[in-house]
Amino acid sequence: MIDIHCHIxxxxxxxxxxxxxxxxxxxxxxxxxxxxxxxxPHHQNGSYNNEKGAIEQDVDFLNKQLASAGIDVKIAAGQEVRLYGELLEDYHQNKLLTVNHSTHMLVEFPSSSIPGFAEQLLFDMQLNGITPIIVHPERNAAIAENPDRLYKLIKNGALSQVTAASVNGLFGKKAKTLSSQLIESNLTHFIATDAHNTTSRSFGLAQAYNEIHPDYAAYFQENAEAIFSGRYIEKEPPQHVARRRKFLGIF
Ligand SMILES: [Fe+2]
Incomplete structure (x- = not known):
């Protein structure tokens, strides 16, 4: 298995x-x-900045350490980029990284909202040859409130990635339910771990693939392999997430 999002x-x-x-x-x-x-690594999220050159050096270092420790896992370079105004400028100045030097880049929104400039920037990224992958949409308050916000972005060519821990229920029932809805509505294309450690924010990727329908599990794994290898992915047309009907207007 390939994990396309990890803070290792x-x-x-x-x-x-x-x-x-x-x-x-x-x-x-x-x-x-x-x-x-x-x-x-996080980039431009208000707390951390990690540019391309430094990340690539750290990846080389960690791969050497893993080899000498006899751990059979390979590390590739990527970046989790918070959407920001100078993103494209910095990309052209060689400060940003896609997933394993492919044409796909992990992009993050603030947890509570979608910036007003997001729609235009995600579109402009594509005009510049980058396919944005919106990370953990199921944990964004604006998307939870109205999943059509995500539908519009996916319809316009962005991809998205849900987090294994959300699928596994570790971020609560709402995130788990929304993850299922996004999966079934073709609004997401990858599951990744976003692991930060081995305790509170660990992997659980195999478990997440077991939680969902085997067809989706196979599709997501194929997608991770495809973009890792620089290929495009097969996409199903996105659907609107069905709004939950209020029962007699009470709940
Ligand atoms: Fe992350």
Whole structure:
């Protein structure tokens, strides 16, 4: 299995604190069958900035450490980029990373909202040859309130990635239910772990694939392999998430 979203690099963000923790995470990943991890440090999220060159060096370092520790997991370079005004400018100045140097980039919204400029920027990214993958839409308050906000962005060519822990119920019932709805409405295209450690925010990717219909599990795994290898993915037309009807207007 390939995990396209993980905070495994040592000491760069709120993921692994040091090399010991990075190695622990890699071991935990290996145990559940993950062979390849895209390291995606936070960038421009208000707390952390991690630019391309530094990430690539850290990836090389961690791969060497894993090899000498005998842990059979490969790390590839990526980045979790908070949407920001100068994103395209910085991309052209070689500061940003896609998933394993593909044409797909992980992009993050603030947890409570979708910025007003998001629709235009996600579109402009595509005009510049980058397909944005919106990370954990099921944890965004504006999308939870109105999943049509996500529908519009997906309809316009963006992809999305739900988090394994959401599918597994670790972020609560609402995130789990919304994850299922997004999956069944063709509004999401990947499951990834967004693992930060081996305790409170661990992997659970195999478990998540077991939680969902095997056809979706196979589709998501194929998609992760495809973009990792620089290929495009097969997409089903997005559907609107059915609004829950109020029962006699009471609930
Ligand atoms: Fe993340």
């Amino acid at each position: 690099l040592p000491g760069v963000d709120d993921g692994a604190r040091d090399l010991v923790q990075s190695l622990e995470m890699a071991e935990a990943a290996q145990k559940e069958g993950i062979t390849t991890i895209v390291a995606t």
